[in-house]
Amino acid sequence: MSDIAIHFDIRDYQEAIFNWYTTHGRHNLPWQGEFNPYFVWLSEIMLQQTQVKTVIPYFLNFIARFPQIESLAYADQDQVMQAWAGLGYYARARNLHKAAKLIWEKHHGNLPDKIDELLTLPGIGQSTAHAILSIAFNQATPILDGNVKRVFSRLFAIDEVLTEAKVEKKLWQLAHKLMPKENTQAYTQAQMDLGAMLCTRTKPKCDLCPLQQTCLGFLNRSVEKYPLKKVKAIKKIKSSMFHLYQYEDEILLIKKPDSGIWGGLYVLPESSLDIGEYSHMLCEEQKHVFTHFELYYAIKVYQLQQKPVVENAHWVLAANLMQYALPAPLAKQLLTV
Secondary structure (H helix, E strand, O other): OOOOOOOOOHHHHHHHHHHHHHHHOOOOOOOOOOOOHHHHHHHHHHOOOOOHHHHHHHHHHHHHHOOOHHHHHOOOHHHHHHHHOOOOOOHHHHHHHHHHHHHHHHOOOOOOOOHHHHOOOOOOOHHHHHHHHHHHHOOOOOOOOHHHHHHHHHHOOOOOEOOOHHHHHHHHHHHHHHOOOOOHHHHHHHHHHHHHHHOOOOOOOHHHOOOOOOOHHHHOOOHHHOOEOOOOOOOEEEEEEEEEEEEOOEEEEEEOOOOOOOOOOEEOOOOOOOOOEEEEEEEEEEEEEOOOEEEEEEEEEEEOOOOOOOOOEEEEEHHHHHHOOOOHHHHHHHOOO
């Protein structure tokens, strides 16, 4: 693939972006304002594969519990996971916690403002590091998240799958060429908002777009074609039976290892422990969709006459269940207990 040619004046492009953002962009998100580096970092991690409207209540709850990097660094992992529970992609929370500890130990509690130092922190990749530097520290470092990739694919009518390494390399080159040396914070925010608000995956609002007259996808009436989709693999299907053991007002939970699906969260046992008497089904077969597979599950309820000793068991009062980091589908069902 040859270099992607820029077919417009870069200064005109930047001006169009700035003007649109000033009038129509989002300026009141909870991590904006003074652009506290910790808040910017937290928001960027939460926004990975998650929409703004979903993130906002989790962000507000999280900073209420952990208002500074120090409080996050000294928090217990269970507290962090409980604050994250329901947001998904739990490795993000575990990495955030590990990174906070490293920042406190090696950087005196201050988020680094150098790319090489940021990239050594768990959970921070190239685009996230650039976003932090651009938004929190006003450095001219371009981002290349999903929103920007989608805008570029339509703007330049890129007839290649964007996830291919050779294409991503070209996209980074474009991002660097289009990045202004000043007002980097506003430019980066504008790019994110343009993709999230106008140049959406489906039904893009081209009639409102400031790049309408330079977008090759729009001019060729082929916006919906881009970005080219990689052939999706058929999702695997998994099934599981969860076992809810009750002793008086307590329920038995098992804490998952840090790695894997639901790592670090509390779940119901997936194997029968051969204790207690079967009572009833809390729920018949339910479906929960993950990125790479679909889980079909049901929950059996058992009543116990005495509390047995079970390895790795946590007996939790039913009234206190929501104080534990539970996967979203189990939390939904256990609310009825």
